Amino acid sequence: MTKEKIVQEENKYIEDTIAQIKMRSNFGNILAVLSMMVFLWASKIFYKRLMSFWKYQKEEKLPEVSLSGRIWEPPSNIDPAQIEQLFFASKNLTPRAFTATILSLVQNRYYKLTRSDQKVGLIFKKYEYYLKKHIRYQISDFRCQIKQNQVRYRKK
Secondary structure, three states: OOHHHHHHHHHHHHHHHHHHHHHHHHHHHHHHHHHHHHHHHHHHHHHHHHHHHHHHHOOOOOOOOOOOOOOOOOOOOOOHHHHHHHHHOOOOOOHHHHHHHHHHHHHOOOEEEEEOOOOEOOOOOEOOEEEEEOOOOEEEOOEEEEOOOOEEEOOO
């Protein structure tokens, strides 16, 4: 092997290496462009689905939890004692249900809570509270009759 042949082989080897590097560089550029296109396509689909979700499928906020610790409220025409019996399937009532029933009667104005005028007790003086029957308004056929004052309103 002569020096010229060795230089020729070395030049050929250098040219082949440069060609491979260019081919790999071109392949890397093509792969980078394809991956960028796939990323942009996936981003576009994600954006469309996100906008669709925000527009059509987003759920409304849950209502606030009531004082009873539940999200929903029972129907207003059922007494608290009946609701407790339905929940626990028992005939016995708790003091909490009794108190709730009394307060619902006060709320519906069947009874009224009244306080004593003076405090009672030896050491710890407190007011006493009583239940009194509330004055009810009777409404029928657009007539309103107040029993206390005997004032009558009629539709003319």
